[in-house]
Amino acid sequence: MPARGPRKRRRGASAGGRRPRGRPGRVKRGTPVRPRFWVEATVPHGLEPVAGREVRERFGARARLRRVAPPGAVAFDFAGPLEELLTLRTVLAVYLCRHYAVPRPRALLGHQHFRELVAQINAVQRLMPPGTFRLLAISAAGAHTPVxxxxxxxLAAATGLVVASHEGDLHVRLRRPVDGRPGWEVLVRLTPRPLSTRAWRVCDLGGALNAAIAAAMIRLTRPRPDQVVFNPACGSGTLLVERLAVGPARRALGCDTDPEALACARRNVRAAGLGAQVELYPWDARATPLQAESVDVICADLPFGHLVGSHAENVELYPALLDEAARVAKPGARGVFITHEVRLMTALLEQHPRWELRRVVRVTQGGLHPRIFVVRRRGF
Ligand SMILES: C[S@@+](CC[C@H](N)C(=O)[O-])C[C@H]1O[C@@H](n2cnc3c(N)ncnc32)[C@H](O)[C@@H]1O
Structure with a gap:
């Protein structure tokens, strides 16, 4: 075993990375040592457990969830290339984090800390083609103080960025440690835009579902390749695209009565490369030509009654849509519905003869607090 000398910093480990556990002598010569990064992913409030499960399932032993994270976030240590984090679907944005043992932000200007801060930002800049990040934005309490x-x-001068006057694309957040330690934490967002802004969304429909919430709903349907999936009131196709992004389905069908919404869904589905796999129909979700007991999963973002529809219309629509969904669902099928009509939906599901209410998840979206209702078709 080699004698233990002074610890050397590994290449790539300086930017928020931490030395993996284990004795240095145990690492075989020539084995690349993976840096361990401290990462925080912001998620829609209420969906932290769903996002945490995605992190665990996707990265296995390479991700270790941290116990302390602010509300609306999942924190973990990650041993792998940062690029892989960009494939997470249930999160809004991912940040590379680092703790600085300084009493005040002014001390970050000191030589050693400033070098580490620049290295942290450079690690993020290297993830994207040169020129992707141009504008530096820092958010912190007192963001406009002279310091x-x-x-x-x-920082802008050292990283080749320009200070943003409004919106930036390289986002840095400064905060007090959430676990109460002394010092400051610096978080750098890995992408110029939130991860929930999907490249496939070429048609943006008013009232479209946030893609991270859609991805979380899809996880709650427990996707499997042998499923027939039906998305009534599909709008611009968010749920269908997110469903097929996680794996194939036997069939994926959507319907909407609004021709504009269907045209929008077609464009998004094509942009996602899923044109041949998604079936879109101009059906009324209250009476479809689908065969009875033919669908394994029903997933829908129902009109909230704000931007789309009205409460009076929903009072008519919801019971009929739930009845039709129960008719086409196989016994044991799973239904996952999101709506802001909490009282109406709760009352309908509590007394529905065919839907059994299994779980309700409160989410935050755009200042609203809709619920995701997870139900199961009785009669299994
Ligand atoms: C909240 S939006 C769905 C948005 C969609 N999740 C998206 O991301 O674009 C609800 C949709 O329900 C549709 N809709 C309303 N009543 C319907 C009905 N009876 N049958 C089918 N679709 C209906 C509306 O046209 C609208 O597109």
Whole structure:
């Protein structure tokens, strides 16, 4: 075993990375040592457990969830290339984090800390083609104090960025440690836009579902390749695209009475490369030509009655849509519905003869607090 000398910093481990556990002598010569990064993913409030499960399932032993994370976030240590984090679907954005043992942000301007801060930002810049990040934005309490202005200017100069006057694309957040330690934490967002902004969304329909919430709903349907999946009131196709993004289905069908919504869904589905796999129909979700007991999963983002529809219309629509969904669902089929009509939906499901209410998840979307209702078709 080699004698233990002074610890050397591994390449790539400086940007928020931490040395993996284990004795250095145990690492075989020539075995690449994976840096361990501290990562925080922001998620829609209420969906932290769903996102945490995605992290565990996707990365296995390479991700270790941290116990302390702010609300609306999942924190974990990650041993793998940062690029892989960009494939998470239930999160809004991913940040590379680092703790700095400094009493005040001013001390980040000191030589050693400033070098580490620049390395943290450079690690994020390297993830994208040169020129992707141009504008540096820092959010912190007191973001406009002279010290913060100086920090912005010096960081911009050292990283080749320009200080953003409004919206930036390289986002840095400064905060007090959430676990109560002394010091400051710096978080750098890995992407110029939130991860929930999908490249496939070429047609943006008013009232479209946030893609991270859609991905979480899809996880709650427990996707399998042998399923027939039906998305009544599909709008611009968010749920259908997110369903097929996680794996194939026997059939994936959507319907909507609005021709504009269907045209929008067609464009999005094609942009996602799923044109041949998704069937879209101009059916009324209250009476479809689908055979009875032919569908394994029903997933829908129902009109909330704000941007789309009205409460009076929903009072008519919801019971009929739930009855039709129960008719086409196989016994044991899973239904996952999101709506802001919480009282109406709860009352309908509690007394529905065919749907059994299994779980309700409160989510935050755009200042609203809709619920995801997970149900199971009785009669199994
Ligand atoms: C909240 S939007 C769905 C948005 C969709 N999740 C998206 O991301 O674009 C609800 C949709 O229900 C549709 N809709 C309303 N009543 C319907 C009915 N009776 N049958 C089918 N679709 C209906 C509306 O046209 C609208 O597109």
């Amino acid at each position: 913060m202005e100086r920090l912005k200017d010096e």
